[in-house]
Amino acid sequence: MPIQFSMGSFCSRQKPYNEADTEENEQDAEIERRIARETKAEQHIHKLLLLGAGESGKSTIFKQIKLLFQTGFDEAELRSYTSVIHANVYQTIKILYDGAKELAQNESDSSKYVVSLDNKDLGEKLSEIGSRLDYPYLTKEITNEIKTLWNDAAIQETYARGNILQVPDCAQYFMENLERLSEADYVPTKEDVLYARVRTTGVVEIQFSPVGESRKSGEVYRLYDVGGQRNERRKWIHLFEGVTAVIFCAAISEYDQMLFEDETKNRMMETKELFDWVLKQSCFENTSFMLFLNKFDIFEKKVQKVPLNICEWFRDYQPMASGKQEVEHAYEFVKKKFEELYFQSTKPERVDRVFKIYRTTALDQKLVKKTFKLVDETLRRRNLIEAGLL
Amino acid sequence: MPQYQQPPSWRLEGGGQILDLETAVKDGILGGGAGGCGLGSATCEKVDLKKMIEELEPVEDVPSVFICPISLEPMVDPVTLCTGQTYERFNILKWLSMGHLTCPTTMQELWDDAVTPNRTLHQLIHAWFSQRYLRFKKRSEDVQGRAAELLETLKKVKGQARVQALKELQKMAVDHSSVQKTVADYGGVALLTSLLGPFTSHAVGSEAIGILVNLSLDSEAKVNLMQPAKISLVVDMLNEGTIDTKINCTRLIEMLMGEKDFRSEIVSSLSLLAGLMRLAKDRRHPNGTWTGLSLLKTICSHERVRGLIVSVGAVSQLVELLPNLSPECLELALHILDDLSTIPEGRVALKDCPRTIPNAVRLLMRVSESCTQYALSILWAVCKLAPDECASLAVEAGLAAKLLLVIQSGCSPELKQRSAELLKLCSLNYTATLFISKCKLTRTIQ
Numbered sequence: 040m041p042i043q044f045s046m047g048s049f050c051s052r053q054k055p056y057n058e059a060d061t062e063e064n065e066q067d068a069e070i071e072r073r074i075a076r077e078t079k080a081e082q083h084i085h086k087l088l089l090l091g092a093g094e095s096g097k098s099t100i101f102k103q104i105k106l107l108f109q110t111g112f113d114e115a116e117l118r119s120y121t122s123v124i125h126a127n128v129y130q131t132i133k134i135l136y137d138g139a140k141e142l143a144q145n146e147s148d149s150s151k152y153v154v155s156l157d158n159k160d161l162g163e164k165l166s167e168i169g170s171r172l173d174y175p176y177l178t179k180e181i182t183n184e185i186k187t188l189w190n191d192a193a194i195q196e197t198y199a200r201g202n203i204l205q206v207p208d209c210a211q212y213f214m215e216n217l218e219r220l221s222e223a224d225y226v227p228t229k230e231d232v233l234y235a236r237v238r239t240t241g242v243v244e245i246q247f248s249p250v251g252e253s254r255k256s257g258e259v260y261r262l263y264d265v266g267g268q269r270n271e272r273r274k275w276i277h278l279f280e281g282v283t284a285v286i287f288c289a290a291i292s293e294y295d296q297m298l299f300e301d302e303t304k305n306r307m308m309e310t311k312e313l314f315d316w317v318l319k320q321s322c323f324e325n326t327s328f329m330l331f332l333n334k335f336d337i338f339e340k341k342v343q344k345v346p347l348n349i350c351e352w353f354r355d356y357q358p359m360a361s362g363k364q365e366v367e368h369a370y371e372f373v374k375k376k377f378e379e380l381y382f383q384s385t386k387p388e389r390v391d392r393v394f395k396i397y398r399t400t401a402l403d404q405k406l407v408k409k410t411f412k413l414v415d416e417t418l419r420r421r422n423l424i425e426a427g428l429l
Numbered sequence: 430m431p432q433y434q435q436p437p438s439w440r441l442e443g444g445g446q447i448l449d450l451e452t453a454v455k456d457g458i459l460g461g462g463a464g465g466c467g468l469g470s471a472t473c474e475k476v477d478l479k480k481m482i483e484e485l486e487p488v489e490d491v492p493s494v495f496i497c498p499i500s501l502e503p504m505v506d507p508v509t510l511c512t513g514q515t516y517e518r519f520n521i522l523k524w525l526s527m528g529h530l531t532c533p534t535t536m537q538e539l540w541d542d543a544v545t546p547n548r549t550l551h552q553l554i555h556a557w558f559s560q561r562y563l564r565f566k567k568r569s570e571d572v573q574g575r576a577a578e579l580l581e582t583l584k585k586v587k588g589q590a591r592v593q594a595l596k597e598l599q600k601m602a603v604d605h606s607s608v609q610k611t612v613a614d615y616g617g618v619a620l621l622t623s624l625l626g627p628f629t630s631h632a633v634g635s636e637a638i639g640i641l642v643n644l645s646l647d648s649e650a651k652v653n654l655m656q657p658a659k660i661s662l663v664v665d666m667l668n669e670g671t672i673d674t675k676i677n678c679t680r681l682i683e684m685l686m687g688e689k690d691f692r693s694e695i696v697s698s699l700s701l702l703a704g705l706m707r708l709a710k711d712r713r714h715p716n717g718t719w720t721g722l723s724l725l726k727t728i729c730s731h732e733r734v735r736g737l738i739v740s741v742g743a744v745s746q747l748v749e750l751l752p753n754l755s756p757e758c759l760e761l762a763l764h765i766l767d768d769l770s771t772i773p774e775g776r777v778a779l780k781d782c783p784r785t786i787p788n789a790v791r792l793l794m795r796v797s798e799s800c801t802q803y804a805l806s807i808l809w810a811v812c813k814l815a816p817d818e819c820a821s822l823a824v825e826a827g828l829a830a831k832l833l834l835v836i837q838s839g840c841s842p843e844l845k846q847r848s849a850e851l852l853k854l855c856s857l858n859y860t861a862t863l864f865i866s867k868c869k870l871t872r873t874i875q
Contacts, residue, residue, distance in 0.1 A: 371657045375698070382699045387742050390703055395665060398627060409628045416630055420669060 084246070085418060088279050089264045090317055091288035092310045093238070093299055094208070096333040099401035100288065101243065101264040102233055107408050108247040112232060120227045123235045124213065124220060125177045131210045132185050133169025136162040138204040139197040154193045161188050182221040189214050202295045202345075205302075208337065209234040233402055241266065249415050258419065272316075280322035283418060284393075286329045287314060288401075291373050292337035294350035307350045311380060318384040327393035327421060329414050330377060335370070336400045342369045352376060370398065393421055478555050479505050481562045488561065495554045498534050499524065503558070507551055508544040512537050515547050569607045576601055576611040583620060591624075595636035602640050609644050618650045625659045634666050635674040642677045642684070651688040654681070660695055668704040672714045679708065679720045686727050693731040702728070703741045709762075710750060718754070722761035729768040739769055744778035751788045756796050763792070763803035770810035780811050786822045793831040798840055805835070805844065809851050820855040828855060829868040 089097040105111065139162075142152040154162050161184050168174065168181075175181070188194055198206065212234050213220065220231075227235070246261045263279070293306040314330075317323065347356040347369055353376065359368045374396055381394055395417060397410050482488070482503055497504045497517035506518040512532040516524075521533075521544060530539050579598045583591060602608045612618070621637045629637075646654070654660075660682075667678035682701075685691065696702075705728075708721035725743070728734055747762050754762055769775035779785045789804040789811075808828065812819045828851075835848040856864045 367657065374661075378699050382703070382741060390741075391707070393669070394700070396661075413628065413630060416632070417669065420631060 084259045084261050085283040086279075086281070087260055087262045088282045088285050089262065089288065090285055090313075091331075092290075092306065092313055093266075094236075094293075094306075095288040095290045095310065096331070096399075096401040097264055097286075097288045098237070099233055100286070100331070100333075100399075100407065101245070101262060103401060103404055103407040104247060104262055104411070105245055106229060106233075106404065107411070108249055109245060112229065114226065117227050117229075117232060120232050120235050121225060122174070123237050124227055124231055126174050127207065127209055127234075127236050128177060128185065128213050128217070128220065129165070129169040129174050131207060131213065132188060133166045134204055134206055135194050135197050135210075136166045136188065138200070138206070139193050141204075142197060142200065143193075151196045152193050154188075154191055158188050158191045177217075177221040179221055182217050186214075186217055189217075203297065205297075205299050207236050208334070209236055230402075238266065249411065258415065276317075276320060277322045282323075282326055284327040284329055284414070285317065285323060286331060286414070287317065288331045288333050288399075289314065289377070290334040290337075291332045291370075292334040292341055294347060294353060295341070295345050305350060307352055311352055314377070314380060315384045318381060324389055325392055327418065328381070328395075329417075330381075330394070330396045331399045331401075331410070332370075332374065332377070332396060333399045333401050335398050336402070338370070339366050342366055347372065393417060478558060481558045485558065485561055485565055488558075492557070494550070495557065504550070504554060507547040507554070509547045510544060511539055511541040515550060518544065518546075569605065572601055572605045573607055573611045576608045577615050580612065580615045580617050580620060583624075592630075592632045592636060595633060595640065599636050599639045602643050612640065613644060618644060618646060619653070622650065622653050622659070625654075625662050627658045627662070629662055631666060631669060634662055635670050635677070638663065638666065638674070638677050638681055642681045646684060648688065651685050652690060655685055655688070655691070655695055657695075660698075664698055664701045664704065667708070668700060672711070672717050675704075675708050676717055676720050679705065679724050683724045683727055686724075693728075693733050696728050696731070697734050697737055699737060699741055702734075702738050702743065706741060706743050706746055710746060712753065715755065715758075719758050719761070722758055722765065726761050726765050726768075729765050732772075735769055735772050736774055738765075739772070739774045739778050744769060744775060745782040745784075748779070748782045748785050748788055751784075751792065756800075759792070759796055760800055760803070763800055763807070767803040767806045770807050776810050776814045779807060780814055780819060785811060786819060786828075787826045790823060790826040790828045790831055793828075794834045794838065798844070801835065801840065802844055805847055805851065809847065812851065812854055816854060817858070820858060824855050824859070824864075829864065833868055 089101060091097050136154070139152045139154055143149045143154075146152060165181075165185060165188060197204070198210065201210070216231075219225065243264045244261055246259065248259050263282075265275075289310045290306070293310075296306045298304045298306055298309055318328070343361070343365065346358070347353040353373070356369070356372050358365060377396060382390070385392075385394075395414075397413065399410055400406055482505070488503070491503050494515075495503050497507075497520055498514070499516055499520040502517070504515070504517045507515045508518045508521060509515045510521065510532050512535050514532050514534050516533070524533060525542060530542065531537060532539060576598060579594050579601075582594045583598075586594065598608075598612070602612065612621075618641065621641050624633060624637050641654075663678045663681060667675050667682075670678065682696065686696070702725075705721045705725050708717050709725065711717055725738070729738060744766065747766055751759065751762060766775075766779070770779055786808065789808050792804045793801050795801075808823060812823060832848045832852045832855075836845050836852075838845075
């Protein structure tokens with residue numbers, strides 16, 4: 040972020056030179072020198088801003104970078120995620136149970152969403168727990184109850200309709216690992232941490248240096264993760280003027296899902312609008328844009344069952360083949376849509392800023408590492424070109 | 430096989446060079462075994478010599494006494510006149526057959542029109558080229574061997590080692606045409622293509638493309654390269670690379686477009702089109718401009734992509750570019766604009782750009798007939814779209830006089846017909862006298 044300082048205001052007093060003044064001037068000069076040094080050092084730090092709608096995978100990318108290029112999570116940090124993970128479990132089962140009740144009332148084929156009589160009490164109990172502010176530790180007993188409910192046919196049917204409810208993406212993963220999560224001495228693994236879902240509030244930042252062959256170059260990056268929900272973006276976005284690059288995360292798997300904050304709004308449409316808005320901000324005129332088309336793994340599976348044109352933005356999509364070819368075709372279509380959006384939202388003079396699209400699956404550490412290497416290469420080349428060295 | 434060294438005795442008079450006879454004899458150059466077929470089969474030697482000279486072309490530092498004074502080429506069948514001057518047989522016979530009875534260099538009149546084969550000189554020339562040829566062949570083998578080695582290396586290494594291997598291979602492929610064959614024979618094309626994917630770094634990708642673009646690619650290879658992920662990579666490199674990389678990427682895409690199974694979706698990428706426009710506009714690199722415009726023209730021939738080209742603002746950018754282009758580039762640019770004028774968005778963009786009419790009028794009858802044809806077609810499209818607005822602008826820019834020039838010129842009848850129609854269209858809003866005054870050639874047009 041640009042640091043603006045006007046030293047002039049400190050030294051504008053007109054006073055006769057005497058000893059006390061000399062000492063003060065000396066101190067002022069020293070401060071000035073320090074600020075100049077730090078400003079210079081700051082300039083060599085490339086600032087990256089993670090943007091995107093809620094649940095687009097920004098924080099997962101953030102965690103991956105921490106795992107890849109910093110010291111990762113130590114045991115204390117890992118342990119700190121235990122309560123979050125348990126909370127995720129309770130939240131998930133509550134959403135599913137409440138969702139089943141809703142579907143049983145409103146859907147035409149309501150019978151398949153009716154939870155079996157044996158499990159009804161369980162459901163009510165777990166739903167009540169899930170609505171508390173403080174969750175109890177996952178004991179073996181509760182775990183078995185959750186497992187039983189999860190395996191209920193109605194709950195599974197509800198899960199299949201997950202897109203119209205707010206079922207988080209980590210649902211299946213945590214449900215499948217329930218035994219492990221409820222061990223008395225449970226310490227979350229790195230993978231568990233990556234799946235854990237906490238809504239980011241405020242700004243978090245980490246500073247890192249990409250390891251590998253560019254170790255010698257000593258490039259330093261600072262990555263900022265900002266909360267994704269709709270609150271007052273326009274008020275703080277200008278604080279990020281001068282960042283080297285914006286990493287915009289778009290979860291391409293959510294073309295059939297609605298927003299958490301507003302269940303009438305399609306998530307993909309929200310992402311589209313947000314991207315458009317970000318592109319047009321004057322503070323990003325010369326900023327490089329790295330678009331991460333995220334959650335490709337979920338997209339891959341979904342696109343073969345749920346047609347793309349369910350989303351208004353993709354309504355002109357025409358399926359071509361089936362199987363793997365279809366997935367590629369669908370992906371290329373989505374990519375072109377984003378490309379189109381970029382060019383529509385960018386003034387001709389600004390079209391020269393770097394704009395690249397990357398296919399990502401934020402949960403796959405190897406892929407994130409490969410992707411970041413490419414991002415790093417692009418930014419370094421850009422640097423050299425601007426310095427006239429290439 | 431021992432390294433064949435250049436003997437220090439190869440210094441001939443007549444160019445500040447002296448022949449050391451002893452060493453020449455010792456090395457078996459004169460009448461020795463190393464020369465070739467021997468005295469008797471002069472024809473055999475000639476064919477060999479001709480082939481060697483061709484393969485070694487262009488040769489530097491050929492001793493000047495080996496060069497025919499008429500053609501300035503090395504002599505394959507040297508013959509000597511009575512004046513003692515030596516020429517290539519074919520050339521001097523031609524000179525004499527034209528009726529000249531003088532020696533071309535000394536200007537002396539010939540007292541004897543006989544030509545004597547200069548066997549000594551022939552043997553020396555043959556030996557000299559043989560030496561060079563052997564060395565060339567050896568180096569070629571070395572180079573081919575090295576190329577094969579590099580391809581093996583590429584299958585195993587990654588990272589910086591890979592980049593270095595590619596760099597070396599690229600340099601060799603550019604310098605030696607034999608390397609291209611080696612690469613093809615050892616499955617190099619498939620190997621290089623397999624290196625290109627969504628996670629390929631720019632360093633690796635740009636080198637690989639640099640090699641591929643100099644090879645002849647068969648159908649299978651081209652289809653392989655047309656995969657969306659690979660094309661995406663090429664487009665990215667086109668946008669980010671050095672001028673050489675940009676040109677290579679552009680040329681590669683152009684090569685792919687020649688393939689019969691080519692689908693226009695592959696080039697329907699806004700990033701590609703924007704990148705090509707940027708390349709075309711780059712004044713610092715005229716060969717880049719030509720390459721970029723050439724591909725744009727090829728892409729423009731696919732009607733479906735024209736809308737996209739207009740949407741990246743190509744029309745106004747091309748129009749602005751026109752005054753600075755060389756004639757070859759001008760033809761390309763005008764061809765593109767003409768193609769774009771066939772779609773409604775293109776016509777509107779042309780009309781909205783203020784420089785379209787003045788630049789197009791200026792180009793009539795200025796460069797070539799095809800340029801005139803395109804410029805005329807563009808003006809026609811614009812004036813037809815908005816006759817009230819554009820016709821007067823055009824006339825003010827001196828269109829009428831230019832059209833008269835076309836009609837009076839040796840251009841094709843269709844062109845003249847078009848000009849007449851356009852002239853009529855433009856004259857509609859003017860009275861006869863006023864219009865005639867506009868038809869006078871102003872100084873700017875002259």
